[in-house]
Amino acid sequence: MGGWSGGGMGEGEREEGKGNWDQYEIFGYRTQGCRKTLCIIGSIFSLGILPLVFYWRPAWHVWANCVPCSLQEADVVLLKTTDEFKVYSWKKVMWISLPALSRTSGLTPDHPVITDEEYIINRAIRKPDLKVRYIKVQKIRYVWNNLEGQFQKIGSLEDWLSSAQIHQKFGLGLTSEEQEIRRLICGPNAIDVEITPIWKLLIKEVLNPFYIFQLFSVCLWFSEDYKEYALAIILMSVISIALTVYDLRQQSVKLHHLVESHNSITVSVCERKAGAQDLESRLLVPGDLLILTGSRVQMPCDAILIDGSCVVDEGMLTGESIPVTKTPLSQMASSAPWKMQTEADPRKHVLFCGTEVIQARAACSGTVRAVVMQTGFNTAKGDLVRSILYPKPMNFKLYRDAIRFLLCLIGTATIGMIYTLCVYVLSGEPPEEVVRKALDVITIAVPPALPAALTTGIIYAQRRLRKKGIFCISPQRINVCGQLNLVCFDKTGTLTRGGLDPWGVVPCDQNGFQAVHIFASGKALPQGLLCAAMASCHSLILLDGTIQGDPLDLKMFEATKWEMTISGDGFHIKGMLAHTTVVKPTDTVGQVPAEGLAILHQFPFSSALQRMTVIVQEMGGDRLAFMKGAPERVISFCQPDTVPSSFISELQIYTTQGFRVIALAYKKLENDCPVTALMREKVESDLVFLGLLILENQLKEETKPVLEELISARIRTVMITGDNLQTAIAVARKSGMVSEGQKVILVEANETTGSPSASVSWKLVEEKKHIPFGNPDNYINIREEAPDNGREGTYHFALNGKSFHVISQHFSSLLPKILINGTIFARMSPGQKSSLVEEFQKLDYFVGMCGDGANDCGALKMAHVGISLSEQEASVASPFTSKTPNIECVPHLIKEGRAALVTSFCMFKYMALYSMIQYVGVLLLYWETNSLSNYQFLFQDLAITTLIGITMNLNGANPKLVPFRPTGRLISPPLLLSVILNILLSLAMHIVGFILVQKQPWYFMELHSACTMRNENISVINTTPIVPEKTRSHSAFASFENTTIWFLGTINCIAVAFVFSKGKPFRQPTYTNYIFVLVLILQMGVCLFILFADIPELHRRLDLLCTPVLWRVYILVMISSNFVVSLAVEETIIENRALWLAVKRCFGYQSKSQYRIWQRNLANDASWPPLNQTSYSDIQGVSYSNPVFESNEEKL
Secondary structure (H helix, E strand, C coil): CCEECCCCCCCCCCCCCCCHHHCEEEEEEEECHHHHHHHHHHHHHCCCHHHHHHHHCHHHHHHHHEEECCCCCCCEEEEEECCCCCCEEEEECEEEECHHHHHHHCCCCCCHHHHCCCCHHHHCCECCCCEEEEEEECCEEEEEECCCCEEEECCECCCCCCHHHHHHHHCCCCCHHHHHHHHHHHCCCCCCCCCCCHHHHHHHHHCCHHHHHHHHHHHHHHHCCCHHHHHHHHHHHHHHHHHHHHHHHHHHHHHHHHHHCCCCCEEEEEECCCEEEEEEHHHCCCCCEEEECCCCEECCCEEEEEECEEEEECHHHHCCCCEEEECCCCCCCCCCCHHHCCCCCHHHHEECCCCEEEEEECCCCCCEEEEEEECHHHCHHHHHHHHHHCCCCCCCHHHHHHHHHHHHHHHHHHHHHHHHHHHHHHCCCCHHHHHHHHHHHHHHHCCCCHHHHHHHHHHHHHHHHHHCCEEECCCCHHHHHCCCCEEEECCECCCECCCCEEEEEEEEECCEECCCEEHHHCCCCCCCHHHHHHHHCCCCEEECCEEECCHHHHHHHHHHCEEEEECCCCCCECCECCCCEEEEECCCCCCCCCCCEEEEEEEEEECCCCEEEEEEEECCCCEEEEEEECHHHHHHHECHHHCCCCHHHHHHHHHCCCCEEEEEEEEEECCCCCHHHCCHHHHCCCEEEEEEEEEECCECCCHHHHHHHHHHCCCEEEEECCCCHHHHHHHHHHHCCCCCCCEEEEEEEEECCCCCCEEEEEEEECCCCCCCCCCCCCCCCECCCCCCCCCCCCEEEEEEHHHHHHHHHHCCCCHHHHHHHEEEEECCCHHHHHHHHHHHHHCCCCEEEEECCCCCHHHHHHCCEEEECCCCHHHHHCCEEECCCCCCHHHHHHHHHHHHHHHHHHHHHHHHHHHHHHHHHHHHHHHCCCCCCHHHHHHHHHHHHHHHHHHHHHCCECCCCCCCCCCCCCCCHHHHHHHHHHHHHHHHHHHHHHHHHHHCHHHHCCHHHHHHCCHHHHCCCCCCCCCCCHHHCCCCCCCHHHHHHHHHHHHHHHHHHHHHCCCCCCECCHHHCHHHHHHHHHHHHHHHHHHHCCCHHHHHHCCCCCCCHHHHHHHHHHHHHHHHHHHHHHHHHHCCHHHHHHHHHHHCCCCCCHHHHHHHHHHCCCCCCCCCEEEECCCCCCCCCCHHHHHCHHHC
């Protein structure tokens, strides 16, 4: 069980799903009455602003209301995540009272059930008042351990229990008193995901700081009678909030339905005194003894199987609906924790919550029994649901930059406010008018429509992805896809076809390997021990008359032409009951008796062990053990004299061609020994090698072109597979992941037996040449990340899971060097896949993971972008799911991500410039104590900017994947330069227009005379300077400055939209966005019509003054000049990639990404890569220095 001490201790000690949110620092606080009173008074006087601030900043709430104290005395705890986000939250310390229980059950503080302090649950009970302190964090309960002085997770069996203790303590069930105490303290066994009420979602969404700012803006606009745009913003906000709330509600309903079915199941529980009784699953507690009966049982909790065996469908958790056989946890004398007692995967003994028990087979005791291990949200399924409810925050620079960007705009607005206050106070305006004008500047400088415009870009990208069959549950990650520069692929079912087809067998006898038998030849497979091994060494089951199980096992069994039946009640073999699986040949030939073989016991296959073994009984004959598995593992259990000397070369013949190879072996057992008494170690020794089964695993036809497209776009491709290394290399070569002429270097690391040191060796693998000696699972090819560095003969490293583990442990500083060019990782367990993805992320790669969901869930969750090719429910853990089961979705996703990222930048730039154009114009008019009228604002805000914001995002992604990524930073030199230059151009144009209009000879004329005066006479008119009076028009706003500034600003907004609308290389050209182009043409047409049409009513409505035609031409010339300069700067400087690369070289700028630093270091290292060398670690396990990597080691 995890725990927190006063200094802050991580709580997440789960095998899988370890994430940043599972690590906290915890601080104790005690509520103080006077502080609380002051906060209530402050909340009333601030009109609710203080509670809002506390809502946004939970730590401030605690610091304002409470005083620090020890965790022992705390009634409130403050939690801070230890990741880079440092997110604060606070929880109230609650109490569970046991006295009510003591009255009904007669429990007293000295009752044996309570005084036994071996278990955490009893250490949490405070004596003598029988109370328990606890907090609830992300659905998990943590109780206060009075002995150790820390909060500890409750709802699980203790990890330190040995198998003997589990059998002794829980093998007969809990007493009713123990059950009652545990129910009170652990809480109900339910994964309750309540459907969030709409009002709650609504309040949470409305309290977003952005909507609060909008509310402030709308109130201000209503006070100024600017109700049209205020209503438009309200309408847009209502639609936006409604869509978000609807989406969240749908997710909440979906998740609720996904878990509710497992919350109300009736189960049979054995109570120590009362025996078996039916209980509602909500009442289960850790330690309860479940009795499993019948078939098709949904597991309501995680449980350890202690008697009998089960066949389980784990599709809900793994994404692969293949029946898995579970074996009982045997009782051993060892005192080691039960998970450590065998080399086998401990999960083979665990029935997970949410999975379905297809078949329960009783052993000698007559019942199938399991001890409840974890309940509620502590279960594997609860963990999956929690990962959806509380997703890992995204550390994407774009969002951090967006906040900085808005802060810059707020800073600019503050300067404008000070300027406004000075101008209006000096001109003697009434105070309320001064305040209103000053506040107006904020709503102009910070555009309220910005988030809505950014969201539309993501929505359009999501819609385009949906058309391609790619579904997204985390839309914000679409932008992250645009930054991917490394994609990891699972092999089987992802790069290659899911099914493996038997190609042939290579039998073996005393004389060595025999002639290969190819199935396609049509000849029957010779009957014998090899055939018997193929027919019986599997985990298939017969369910409702059909054979079900792993596709590989199924293909292997079908190749033998045998049949499977279930024995009847008259079947008796010592130590076994009836209803045993029997396999027999359809014709009676060869050594195997016609009655067939009864499968008595299985030691199931696991990725960690790379083998499985069965014990079978010949009808009326011998008892045998058959093993199948990875060739290099199987021969390690065989008698050396039964393994042909040509084993390595024979194996390589097939693995180098990309075949999957499985070895088979057998041994005879004593007939009178009970099956259940046989230890796996004893059975799996001194076997006789039988031969090799060759399976064909063909590439999917889409694989090669997709990998070629990614590699040509300089996106690294990496294979992570559980398969044999040679097979993986062959697939990498065949798929183009390793191209012709590139070297493959095998990295093999081994721990020295009986010593803390280890060795790592480097061997060059020659294509299609046989290595005379060595481990056949050890050859790989390496590709270099930057192929343009002029280095001849790029290389790829290849290593297996064991070597990866040894290097991580003993050569941790060497690991980054290997990862820079590591392309093929074979025999990787699910946990190692996650670790590898995390290591790549530490090197500053943006990592994508594409898998079929089978055992990739951890890696899919760990990666920046996880893409599941499985439609199973496990895909809810992955942000993206593809309906088409091939890797074509990967380039689609990267293209759409790049387009969405560029679109976000376009919108930021446009919105910044639109707000600055309006800001500059308004501040110039404030100089004359004038401003734009409501209709003028409305035209700019609604008719121009809103329409552009909606349509500018419609550009699709460029179908070609270019060999460079868009910038991931909003605050990058080209982008900042673009915005600053355009702001300066607009500022210059506005100032020139503002000053020039005042210098015109008609500036002091009456309103109508300036419009009707012939242009040629204007220059010779003698006018007496008269101060223009506002009474010349019906409006307080109408003036020549106002008219000039409005036309310059409005038409400039349209011109800037065109300049900023990026097309290639990441998006389709602007002209393909027909709606956007049409909108720009219409807007420009309307603006020119207003500029040149002399319609008094139109001018009056828009508060414009009529000007001479020549001045209108001047306005057009100023805008055109501005547009030409802006477009030229954007195309020749801002978008000129070659220029920026030259600038970088000139200033000696080099990327600070860790992988780039390593690439530069390795390129200058003449001794790298080492070939045909062996390095040894010293006792501390350090042979190279990598301070960057070592600083992150503690986080592993």
